[in-house]
Amino acid sequence: MTAGPAISRRRLLAGGLAAGAGFAVGGLGGFGVARESQAADPQTVVEPFYGVHQAGIATAAQERIQFAAFDVLTSKRDELQALLRSWTSAAALMATGKPVGDPAGDPNAPPIDTGEALELGPARLTLTFGFGPSLFAGPGPDRFGLAALRPAALADLPPFAHDELDPTISDGDLCVQACAEDPQVAFHAIRDLARIGRGTVAIRWAQLGFGRTSSTTAAQATPRNLLGFLDGTNNVHGDDQPTMDANIWVAAGDDPPWMRAGTYLVARRIRMRIEAWDRDSRGDQEATIGRHKVSGAPLGGVNERDTVDLAALGPDGKPVIPMAAHIRLAAPATNGGIRILRRGYSFTDGIDSLTGQLDGGLFFACFQRDPRTGFVPVQTRLAASDALNEYIVHVGSGLFAVPPGIAEGGYIGQTLFG
């Protein structure tokens, strides 16, 4: 056997940790370096925390995610604000690879940082915070005084055909999306935010995603989902500013003002019926998706990025891309030009004890300027007709308003509290 190259990443930073002092790696400089050299160790790269928009949306999709939705336990508005301030400070530290506090402080107190990410570096960690519809409502009459500020775009998602939603893995007052190149860095971030929020919030549900299924820049290669197909070939790219401004970011003229430069997140836990899919023929799989399995080319094409020609007919006079094919129904052209930014991850949580089948699939997350013209019409169409419905089922769902980013000194969600 060999020591293996993977070792380097954990060693790299081990020497840089002065006990209790944390460590700084790269800073914003690391960002520029990464652009220059593809060989930079991703564990050392910092994604900027502060900015006009929150990180983790336009950011090139990292390899791993730990997502969590929280219930708020307090009804006191100032405690909620204090939590958001604390979370902001902690998030800014963790984004640079620092612990949230001295892990070797007072021996008579719990460690301020839980420690499992101490030597792992920033690993491109981004933390993206969102507010669920329930934050703007009871229990009781408008507990936080926020009801009047609920965005119209944060309308409850309608029920979709075939949904089998489990309320224990759906919804939430708050959400945090932690994405990183290292799953332990992402897990650590959620755990420490939960620890910081103890008594004020409790995790309602959480999902680990082990592999990205989206590219969010033109430079990223398209990954494969657990159907074995390339996913997200025509995704919105975070570095495509006009498309982001038109489709993803809440604009200056949109209401409410506190959401400007923010966006809306829809998350869906989509179980795949993997065993059934694996028994399906390649031809039927390709007709179901509308693409070739290995090349990723649209049916009728040769290369992944060939134009999707929805009008093309075969020699038999039938559409080359079937009417029920997933890519036809999901295409912007079928949906009035609507574009959403997908940022999904594959997951597996062992075996479903009811069915004896693998509990795995796609943790789908998408960002958009308005879910009422984004996810909702697309999913309505897919739920009604998508050939893929034979092989998938939506079992969890969340909707969140993602407030704008902040400058140093601010806190996430500050515009909501005015």
Place this chain on the structure above:
Amino acid sequence: MTAGPAISRRRLLAGGLAAGAGFAVGGLGGFGVARESQAADPQTVVEPFYGVHQAGIATAAQERIQFAAFDVLTSKRDELQALLRSWTSAAALMATGKPVGDPAGDPNAPPIDTGEALELGPARLTLTFGFGPSLFAGPGPDRFGLAALRPAALADLPPFAHDELDPTISDGDLCVQACAEDPQVAFHAIRDLARIGRGTVAIRWAQLGFGRTSSTTAAQATPRNLLGFLDGTNNVHGDDQPTMDANIWVAAGDDPPWMRAGTYLVARRIRMRIEAWDRDSRGDQEATIGRHKVSGAPLGGVNERDTVDLAALGPDGKPVIPMAAHIRLAAPATNGGIRILRRGYSFTDGIDSLTGQLDGGLFFACFQRDPRTGFVPVQTRLAASDALNEYIVHVGSGLFAVPPGIAEGGYIGQTLFG
């Protein structure tokens, strides 16, 4: 945002895939290259599949694991042998980064490879196969005619104090440990082995582990577990041949002969009571483990690898390392010099719906020459007295005989069938 360095790994191989032809990367040569250069992309490194011992034991621990235990559905010995032959062929292909068959073959048949790892490379994948006690028994009288060949060392594990084992995530006729630098490569391997075995085997339980908690060579830095402590500082190293031969590998003189050069695996799913641990003071955490949190040094020491002095007394006349400290009770010196090779991984599977707490912890796996003198006495002592028991609970358990490795042309478990 930036395209980020992580992109390189998925791009690296994308160009090398001729449709339907699979691809070969590195071969055994990649192994040697990795030893020379720590900068090699771990996605491209091949671990040898063939050898005296199975891979994935002495191999430098990879970052990720997908483990699965299987029930055998057939009672026909020749079908079991045929399965092991098929699994061997598939494993040998996947270990070199190749698909298990042409993913663009007959469009009227299911794809021979499910495809989600096509561009990901070998990623140091190892597949390690084991036989559970139930393979040597019924249902019915000795279904495979193997009862007489059951190793005495494969004695059922005794019940341990505080065990809360769930039978749905315990035991199994067969097991496969898939370790890799990429979780999707590990997941793909288990999925395709399950697909190949359909009708003959069914997955009984499965566990994804997102971060290694063991070093298994001297060159690997010690990782942290979810307690935030360095774990496995004094682990057996796979490249320490005398220790491996004395403690881990079944020796030439051991019975039964078919297990020679094999080993025994004990796997335990250990839930951590993370929220309770995170409320504990640093001093108490350190007394519980017997080490300092940040440095990893044994209490009374300064550096991680300082000698663990179990006899040292403090100024108060009490042991510096408390009598109930985890490292004291687990130390070889406390257990008659017994050494086991630990190869554990951190896991999280969301929220425990009963308690609302994080379902996370340590997927503990260890290898040894004989569990009756390895895991069993150590765990008996830990279960009785370990201060850590306040914060952990064993909820899943598996015991497996891991047969020797094979030369090309052989199949895993061949010595069992004579």
